[in-house]
Amino acid sequence: MGCHSSYWDCRGSLRMEKRGCEQKEQSDSLLPSKEAKEVDHIQARIIVFDSTGVDCAADHEPDSTSGSIDFFSADFNPLKALSTKDLAPPNPRVRPLDNLSACRRILPKEVPESIINAPAKAPRSAESILAQERAKAHKSNLLKKAVERERQTKILDKIAEKAKEGPIGLLAECYQKKSKVKVWTRHTHGVRGTLTGFIIAFDKHLNLVLRDIDEEYSVRRWVPRLVRRRGRSCKNQQVEEDLHRQPSLHASVQLPEGTSQSVDSKTDGDNEIDDLTSQMKELRIFPKLEHRRRHLKQVFLRGDSVIIIQKLS
Amino acid sequence: MGKRRGRPWERSLLCVIKALQGHQVLVELQNDLYIRGLLDDCDDAMNVTIKDASLEDVEGNMRKLPLIFVRGSNIRFVHIPDSVNVSDAVEEMRLLQDQVALAYTKPQGGPSIKSAQTSGESSVVEDS
Numbered sequence: 001m002g003c004h005s006s007y008w009d010c011r012g013s014l015r016m017e018k019r020g021c022e023q024k025e026q027s028d029s030l031l032p033s034k035e036a037k038e039v040d041h042i043q044a045r046i047i048v049f050d051s052t053g054v055d056c057a058a059d060h061e062p063d064s065t066s067g068s069i070d071f072f073s074a075d076f077n078p079l080k081a082l083s084t085k086d087l088a089p090p091n092p093r094v095r096p097l098d099n100l101s102a103c104r105r106i107l108p109k110e111v112p113e114s115i116i117n118a119p120a121k122a123p124r125s126a127e128s129i130l131a132q133e134r135a136k137a138h139k140s141n142l143l144k145k146a147v148e149r150e151r152q153t154k155i156l157d158k159i160a161e162k163a164k165e166g167p168i169g170l171l172a173e174c175y176q177k178k179s180k181v182k183v184w185t186r187h188t189h190g191v192r193g194t195l196t197g198f199i200i201a202f203d204k205h206l207n208l209v210l211r212d213i214d215e216e217y218s219v220r221r222w223v224p225r226l227v228r229r230r231g232r233s234c235k236n237q238q239v240e241e242d243l244h245r246q247p248s249l250h251a252s253v254q255l256p257e258g259t260s261q262s263v264d265s266k267t268d269g270d271n272e273i274d275d276l277t278s279q280m281k282e283l284r285i286f287p288k289l290e291h292r293r294r295h296l297k298q299v300f301l302r303g304d305s306v307i308i309i310q311k312l313s
Numbered sequence: 314m315g316k317r318r319g320r321p322w323e324r325s326l327l328c329v330i331k332a333l334q335g336h337q338v339l340v341e342l343q344n345d346l347y348i349r350g351l352l353d354d355c356d357d358a359m360n361v362t363i364k365d366a367s368l369e370d371v372e373g374n375m376r377k378l379p380l381i382f383v384r385g386s387n388i389r390f391v392h393i394p395d396s397v398n399v400s401d402a403v404e405e406m407r408l409l410q411d412q413v414a415l416a417y418t419k420p421q422g423g424p425s426i427k428s429a430q431t432s433g434e435s436s437v438v439e440d441s
Contacts, residue, residue: 185389187343200399207326209399219345221371298399300329300391302359305343 162204171206174311175199183208183301184308185217191307193217193291195299206303213296223288226281320410321357330355330391332402338363339392340383345371348381359385 067077071090081087097103107114163172174181183195197213322328333352340348340363350366366381393399 187345187389201326201329203325205325207329209326209329209393219371296392297395298393298397300326300393302385302388302390304386305389 163202168204170311171199171202171309174309175202180312181210182308182310182312183210183306184310185301185305186307187220187305189220191218192305195301196312197296197299200298203303206306206309208301208303208306210299210301211297213299214293215296216291216293218289218291221288221290222285224283224285227284228281322355323407327355327357327359328403328406329393329399330359330361332399332406333391333393333397334406336394336397338394339390340388341390341392342383342387343389344387348383350381353380356385359388361385361388 065080067073067075067080069081069084069087070076071081101115104113104115104118107116109116111117163169173179178198180196181199183197185192185195193216195210195213195215197210199208200211201209322331330352334354336352337350338352340352340361342348347369348363348366349369350363353362353364355361361383363381363383364379366378368376368378368381
């Protein structure tokens with residue numbers, strides 16, 4: 001036979017040799033594990049190497065001179081066999097096993113390394129099983145609780161956790177204590193007014209949900225007025241009506257003005273003509289700030305209108 | 314963790330506006346315009362669509378519009394109807410969103426048919 005398979009590969013895996021010469025079957029592969037019982041009748045010889053080539057078995061001699069190179073002898077020295085040139089194992093076409101435990105499975109029970117001689121795994125005690133069950137239950141409970149907690153605190157968690165520190169912590173405090181708060185709001189040109197109420201919800205943008213609100217605010221309106229050329233303003237009955245007309249949706253009460261607006265009704269025709277000619281009135285549109293007040297039950301206020309939030313004790 | 318962050322509107326009070334979807338609201342804009350109508354939809358920037366709206370300005374002029382889109386930055390107030398409890402509405406919306414998410418991600422409409430039945434859900438489960 002020209003070629004002989006190398007007896008061990010670089011992994012140092014196990015080879016098992018049996019006295020295959022007497023066997024009638026010329027199978028090249030090793031016996032599968034179900035036929036392992038047949039191996040009992042056959043004297044098996046195990047040669048174990050580790051990757052460095054040093055024989056792991058204690059009773060083998062480490063040097064490569066002593067012992068025999070007969071694969072079936074008790075004195076078989078694998079190191080010597082390796083260093084011998086042109087030495088082929090008895091059945092060179094044997095299929096190598098992958099690891100030690102594969103071999104242990106097919107070893108007969110006479111051999112101490114056989115898996116049959118391995119101590120049976122101690123069955124798990126009832127305590128350890130219980131402990132494992134408890135751990136599993138605990139973990140699933142924790143997961144459930146975490147989900148519940150995440151679900152539970154919604155607006156709360158956003159605000160309370162993200163707003164504990166810093167100036168916005170004051171808002172968090174007002175929210176938790178449900179204290180009355182005065183919010184100053186703005187419109188494009190200055191302060192609009194104030195809202196006094198209780199905070200139901202808030203966030204980092206200062207969007208607020210308020211309840212039970214008294215709002216005092218100002219609305220800028222463009223109002224036509226009759227004006228003297230010299231600049232002194234004068235009232236007109238038509239203008240009065242415009243001022244007092246309240247749009248239905250606004251539903252607010254106009255605060256009484258500081259200065260009273262009395263209507264000058266000039267019944268005297270001569271005076272009217274005199275006024276017109278001498279004063280030269282014209283209609284101009286003026287911006288006017290109307291102060292209003294209303295009561296709201298529930299409102300969502302967008303944060304960009306907020307200037308100041310004042311906590312009322 | 315990126316996955317744990319949840320839905321973007323749940324991180325601010327946008328969830329309140331979301332929860333008000335389908336309610337009659339009065340939206341007051343920064344320019345003192347009032348829009349009363351059915352809140353149709355809301356997005357992450359608080360842009361809002363309102364159905365069957367009546368628009369009123371400071372002077373009191375009223376207009377009826379079937380559908381109106383308002384840019385979020387223009388909103389000043391959203392007047393919430395008194396009957397609505399804000400935190401309850403928000404929780405309900407959250408639950409709904411969770412159910413919807415489940416229904417769309419898992420096959421057969423949920424983790425298991427049994428659990429869907431026990432929780433009393435309407436039959437999202439269909440057998441294909």
